[in-house]
Amino acid sequence: MNTKLIPIIGMEIHIEPNTKSKMFCACPQDHFGKAPNTQVCPICLGLPGALPFANYEGIAKTVKLGLALGSKISEFSKFYRKNYFYPDLPKGFQTSQLDSPFCVGGSLNGFAINHIHLEEDAGKLVHETIDGKKCSLVDFNRSGCALIELVTEPVFHDIPSVISFVKELQLVARYIDISGADMEKGSMRLEANISLSEEEKVKSGELPNYKVELKNINSFKFLEKAVSAEIKRQTEAIERGEVLVQETRGYDEVKQSTFSQRSKADAHDYRYFPEADLPPIELTKSQIANIKSQIPELPESKRKRFEEEYKLSKDFADILVSEKARSDYFEEAVKLGQGSSPSAKTVADLMINKKLDEQFPEPAGLVKKIVELTKVEYASTEEVENAVKSVLIENEKAVADYKGGNGNVIGFLIGMTQKKLQGKGSSQIVREKLLEGIQK
Amino acid sequence: MKNKLPLTIKETQDGLIKKEFSAVELVDSYLGQIKRYNEEYNIFLTICEDEAYKKAKELDKSGAYATPLAGVVTSYKDIFLTKGVRTTAGSKVLESYIPPYSATSVSRIENAGAIPIGKLNCDAWAHGSSGENSDFGSTKNPWNKEYVPGGSSSGSGAALAANMSLITTGTDTCGSIRLPANYCFSVAIKPTYGAVSRYGVIAMASSLDTVGPIGRTVEDVETVFNVIKGEDGFDGTVTNEERKVKSEKLKIGIPKEFFTGGIDPEVEKTITLAIEVLKNEGVEFKEVTLPSTKYAIDVYYVIQPAEVSSNLGRFDGIRYGNGRDAFGDEAKRRIMLGTYVLSAGYYDAYYLKAMKVRSKIISEVDKVFDEVDALIAPVAPTPPFKLGDKVSDPLTMYLTDVYAATANLCGIPSLALPSGFSKLGLPLGFQLMGPRFSENNLFELGKTCHRAMSYEPKVAF
Numbered sequence: 001m002n003t004k005l006i007p008i009i010g011m012e013i014h015i016e017p018n019t020k021s022k023m024f025c026a027c028p029q030d031h032f033g034k035a036p037n038t039q040v041c042p043i044c045l046g047l048p049g050a051l052p053f054a055n056y057e058g059i060a061k062t063v064k065l066g067l068a069l070g071s072k073i074s075e076f077s078k079f080y081r082k083n084y085f086y087p088d089l090p091k092g093f094q095t096s097q098l099d100s101p102f103c104v105g106g107s108l109n110g111f112a113i114n115h116i117h118l119e120e121d122a123g124k125l126v127h128e129t130i131d132g133k134k135c136s137l138v139d140f141n142r143s144g145c146a147l148i149e150l151v152t153e154p155v156f157h158d159i160p161s162v163i164s165f166v167k168e169l170q171l172v173a174r175y176i177d178i179s180g181a182d183m184e185k186g187s188m189r190l191e192a193n194i195s196l197s198e199e200e201k202v203k204s205g206e207l208p209n210y211k212v213e214l215k216n217i218n219s220f221k222f223l224e225k226a227v228s229a230e231i232k233r234q235t236e237a238i239e240r241g242e243v244l245v246q247e248t249r250g251y252d253e254v255k256q257s258t259f260s261q262r263s264k265a266d267a268h269d270y271r272y273f274p275e276a277d278l279p280p281i282e283l284t285k286s287q288i289a290n291i292k293s294q295i296p297e298l299p300e301s302k303r304k305r306f307e308e309e310y311k312l313s314k315d316f317a318d319i320l321v322s323e324k325a326r327s328d329y330f331e332e333a334v335k336l337g338q339g340s341s342p343s344a345k346t347v348a349d350l351m352i353n354k355k356l357d358e359q360f361p362e363p364a365g366l367v368k369k370i371v372e373l374t375k376v377e378y379a380s381t382e383e384v385e386n387a388v389k390s391v392l393i394e395n396e397k398a399v400a401d402y403k404g405g406n407g408n409v410i411g412f413l414i415g416m417t418q419k420k421l422q423g424k425g426s427s428q429i430v431r432e433k434l435l436e437g438i439q440k
Numbered sequence: 441m442k443n444k445l446p447l448t449i450k451e452t453q454d455g456l457i458k459k460e461f462s463a464v465e466l467v468d469s470y471l472g473q474i475k476r477y478n479e480e481y482n483i484f485l486t487i488c489e490d491e492a493y494k495k496a497k498e499l500d501k502s503g504a505y506a507t508p509l510a511g512v513v514t515s516y517k518d519i520f521l522t523k524g525v526r527t528t529a530g531s532k533v534l535e536s537y538i539p540p541y542s543a544t545s546v547s548r549i550e551n552a553g554a555i556p557i558g559k560l561n562c563d564a565w566a567h568g569s570s571g572e573n574s575d576f577g578s579t580k581n582p583w584n585k586e587y588v589p590g591g592s593s594s595g596s597g598a599a600l601a602a603n604m605s606l607i608t609t610g611t612d613t614c615g616s617i618r619l620p621a622n623y624c625f626s627v628a629i630k631p632t633y634g635a636v637s638r639y640g641v642i643a644m645a646s647s648l649d650t651v652g653p654i655g656r657t658v659e660d661v662e663t664v665f666n667v668i669k670g671e672d673g674f675d676g677t678v679t680n681e682e683r684k685v686k687s688e689k690l691k692i693g694i695p696k697e698f699f700t701g702g703i704d705p706e707v708e709k710t711i712t713l714a715i716e717v718l719k720n721e722g723v724e725f726k727e728v729t730l731p732s733t734k735y736a737i738d739v740y741y742v743i744q745p746a747e748v749s750s751n752l753g754r755f756d757g758i759r760y761g762n763g764r765d766a767f768g769d770e771a772k773r774r775i776m777l778g779t780y781v782l783s784a785g786y787y788d789a790y791y792l793k794a795m796k797v798r799s800k801i802i803s804e805v806d807k808v809f810d811e812v813d814a815l816i817a818p819v820a821p822t823p824p825f826k827l828g829d830k831v832s833d834p835l836t837m838y839l840t841d842v843y844a845a846t847a848n849l850c851g852i853p854s855l856a857l858p859s860g861f862s863k864l865g866l867p868l869g870f871q872l873m874g875p876r877f878s879e880n881n882l883f884e885l886g887k888t889c890h891r892a893m894s895y896e897p898k899v900a901f
Contacts, residue, residue: 047541
């Protein structure tokens with residue numbers, strides 16, 4: 001085969017929001033590490049007669065994610081029943097959404113999002129051997145928990161793009177405080193839809209007539225391995241002249257290959273229909289505006305700002321921004337140190353390379369330490385200004401040279417100022433004040 | 441108890457206050473009646489003797505007669521969850537199910553002072569119009585035991601006719617409150633969808649189910665409705681909306697589609713008489729047309745099974761004791777029908793189309809209510825029919841509810857009123873439907889009608 005094959009990948013990402021209670025009842029949402037079946041009630045156990053009652057916080061967190069990613073928010077939205085049988089699904093249906101999800105469209109890292117909807121989680125099966133007999137037990141703590149699902153368009157053509165998208169999404173979720181989005185705790189779960197097509201067809205926007213859904217990916221490492229194994233399998237199959245089919249596959253880490261779990265023939269017919277027990281949700285403009293007002297600066301714009309405002313390298317900005325708390329710490333330290341401490345770059349350097357922020361829980365402690373380390377008692381801004389003033393008067397020629405285009409003279413002027421300050425001036429401030437003085 | 445059992449809430453509470461009888465004596469009498477006749481008529485599935493005496497003794501001791509339902513001996517259709525008391529939905533699947541919580545309506549009725557005495561037979565999962573689909577055997581009509589009491593709240597109608605309770609509860613998805621009331625000479629309200637919480641009532645078809653009381657007078661039904669209505673924080677479809685009672689002259693519509701072919705002459709006659717009585721009271725009548733309501737029962741038999749197939753999914757054999765083989769034929773029939781109409785490739789032709797026709801019916805009914813304050817109609821085409829007459833032919837059975845479906849599809853309230861007896865001595869009556877949340881108006885109309893007819897509550901024995 002001569003034509004080049006290109007992978008087409010779309011992602012389905014589940015995020016458990018950090019709401020106080022489950023989606024349709026008052027049981028706690030946080031189920032991680034709790035004793036089985038201790039956080040259940042008639043509603044999330046699906047007992048006869050029980051009805052769901054929508055939790056607004058779950059809706060608000062879904063909408064918040066949509067707003068952060070530039071989605072269109074549906075002012076009118078409804079829930080649907082997705083009917084299927086599984087022992088961990090006590091009602092025989094999952095409450096989900098279909099034609100009017102809360103968020104439509106949007107993008108992240110330049111990759112288009114199809115929609116973001118809200119649904120409920122299922123319970124969990126636990127397989128154990130009790131008295132020598134193999135048996136399956138059900139833990140319903142997770143049953144009925146709020147679950148946000150983000151579905152991208154099939155717009156990824158390489159694995160690094162997928163990974164950076166997912167990592168950025170994780171970061172956004174944490175920044176806007178909708179979820180810890182922790183893969184290990186299962187509060188973020190990934191599914192990839194993969195197919196291959198010829199380069200020409202991809203360019204023309206034509207999609208292949210099959211896709212393979214890869215399920216149960218529970219770490220970024222897994223994601224990379226599983227997707228590349230699947231691309232390899234599909235490439236080889238096409239090269240052998242096989243016709244690929246729609247199916248769901250899992251990843252076997254030992255064999256480093258994917259295996260078929262369910263073919264199209266036994267795909268579910270979910271018999272979706274509107275959930276009459278939950279009236280349609282109408283969001284007012286002011287509710288949406290209120291949610292929007294709670295969104296802080298997002299990682300992407302913070303990175304740019306750090307590079308511009310603090311003159312940090314891209315790497316430094318990336319590292320600091322990758323943890324919201326750390327980026328806040330950095331800014332606080334820079335602010336506290338203004339006028340006396342070394343440059344923002346130095347603060348960033350000491351945080352990243354010396355991990356000094358780990359030793360000092362408060363930014364003030366770090367600033368104090370930096371001052372001690374450099375063993376310089378900095379002159380106050382006023383002292384600097386006075387020194388600069390007299391240096392400029394005493395060195396008229398140097399000033400004229402500078403204005404005439406000789407930029408190197410600034411070094412001489414800094415030296416003269418430091419001499420007056422007995423070396424106690426902050427180089428950044430001395431430079432700033434000198435330039436200000438020259439401009440006057 | 442020396443005297444006969446009181447037949448209304450007022451008589452009961454007056455008697456208690458005047459110490460003509462005690463609450464314990466009331467319970468003695470009702471239990472006596474139940475023990476005497478239940479085996480023959482199959483009305484109660486569970487009798488709560490201990491709970492009833494406990495509550496009665498408390499009331500006799502406290503003398504707290506001021507609550508709206510103080511001393512009111514009540515029984516529930518066995519589809520209402522009662523904490524600690526077996527609840528079967530009339531199905532063998534739940535033969536031994538003891539719920540850990542009570543329905544909102546049950547809690548509210550009991551908090552209002554009622555004395556619960558037991559759980560009533562019904563068609564399994566409320567699927568049926570005659571009571572004959574109960575997995576625990578048919579209930580017989582106390583007015584004539586060869587006849588059906590109407591379903592699916594069969595025990596709820598029969599318990600009143602047999603004087604085994606003062607008040608009962610029922611559910612109405614397509615006439616299941618109104619029909620037993622009509623066939624047992626009782627009064628019942630099928631409330632507006634969203635007026636009374638469905639929480640803790642085993643669901644049949646979630647977009648159609650309503651919860652309401654059955655009693656012997658409009659006043660009693662109104663009292664219980666006022667106790668159970670309103671938001672509870674568990675049923676998201678419930679609101680506290682309420683229409684004001686109209687003080688000016690009322691106008692009632694006679695939908696011509698409800699009086700064509702198939703209606704029994706005795707049923708038609710009792711309605712003609714009711715219209716005359718109300719005209720004398722100054723109520724105006726006007727013929728109206730609701731052309732799409734002729735499709736109501738067809739639409740209902742697409743939407744309802746669809747929702748049933750989903751709601752019964754939880755009885756998967758993993759929980760609740762019995763497996764799926766314990767489902768009866770009618771439940772299986774509806775599960776299959778519903779699964780079919782929701783399946784890929786059939787959804788648009790059946791479910792979606794039915795939903796569109798439902799919207800059409802709603803808009804026609806809404807429009808008619810711009811012209812009139814209520815609609816008068818039969819509850820069913822015929823008086824009570826004989827046990828066994830329709831049970832082997834589901835389609836004929838389904839047509840029993842041809843006049844009931846409109847109120848459920850539109851979510852509007854309907855008051856079923858008894859108005860007389862047939863030549864064979866079987867109960868006759870009619871229904872008054874109104875716009876959403878106009879229950880109070882219907883109650884006033886019902887009271888006017890009964891006053892003008894000199895209606896008196898009656899029991900069969």
